[in-house]
Amino acid sequence: MLSAQTDPDQILTTLRRRPLANVVLLKFLTSRPEGVRVHQLVSGDRVATLLLIDHAFSEYDLATYPDAHASAIIASDEPEMTRSLLPFVPRDRVLVFKLCSGDDRAIVGEAFPMERRTSFISYTSTDFSLTGETARIGTVTAEAPFHLFAAQGHRAAWLQPLMERGEAFTSTAEVDGECLSGCFAFKIDGDIWEIGGVYTLPEARGRGLARGVVQAALAELKRRGLVARYQVEDTNLPSIRLAEALGMTRFLTLTHYISATVAGR
Missing domain, CATH: 3.40.630 (Aminopeptidase)
Known part of the structure; x- marks a missing residue:
């Protein structure tokens, strides 16, 4: 009934x-x-x-x-x-x-x-270890590359308050002080956090930087005892290949x- x-x-x-x-x-x-x-x-x-x-x-x-x-x-x-x-x-x-x-x-x-x-x-990974070069994890809004995330349609007005409440962080790859690639992770509910906003400057693509920032974000979530969600559109083949290369599991x-x-x- x-x-x-x-x-x-x-x-x-x-x-x-x-x-x-x-x-x-x-x-x-x-x-x-x-x-x-x-x-x-x-x-x-x-x-x-x-x-x-x-x-x-x-x-x-x-x-x-x-x-x-x-x-x-x-x-x-x-x-x-x-x-x-x-x-x-x-x-x-x-x-x-x-x-x-x-x-x-x-x-x-x-x-x-x-x-x-x-x-x-949607992909997830709860058993993840970071190897090789690492990106930089950031929790300070003054250092966040909001211009990169804006290229993916994510506004600073939305992400900044989350960072200030400790409910988001950034993962970035920099060369000579310039941020070339980045992503962020934010809290959805409980222990579930989503990785999003993955973007690399056009002139820096093809160097594995996107993989590095996502890899570092996954490792940071594991370090905190959190569960990752990584979402991609089914037409976004590079992001699908990235998830599969990192050994992530499709769940939805x-x-x-x-x-x-x-x-x-």
Whole structure:
């Protein structure tokens, strides 16, 4: 028998039982709670969760899907529970569904016309040792290469407060005092931290600098006893090769589908 979980704290507690599998849900629930609505169904130890994200609170979605009003992320333990979530999905607006299984795609597709747009692959590594040259780990905002991260669309106004709270650090490769490559890691929830913003100046590419800064960030997370998440778009072959070269493990693929309104169907 399905029961609806309505207490926000209990919803988070349930999701945190499987933090990597639910990392995307946890990321939005903890970072932009004012922009989301959540519905969770429970049956014994099985769980299905729907997160509706208003694109006014998601810069990426607002820029990438300008015709869509919201995103619907589903994480479900079985197809029939996914089906039970669909009455909570609005049918009078353009949506982006973000789904992590073919079963969910099939169930949602019965009620909503969907067109695939892209996929994001998440990797992790909890057993990592640093060898060879190391990049520099930074925790001081005055030394952070915000100009590099801006090239990837990450604003200093977002990253700087995280660093000041001890919830982010940078990893950089420098030559003669010039930062040529960098990335950062930031807290998502609990022990889960995400590595992002990997960027190398065009004139410094092909020298393994990106691998070095990501490698150092992974080692720093391991030193702190934290769990890494590294996310790449499925078309970004260099980043996929980097993750595989570092021995990272793929644990989640989240596929985006655009859906038109279905009012009256």
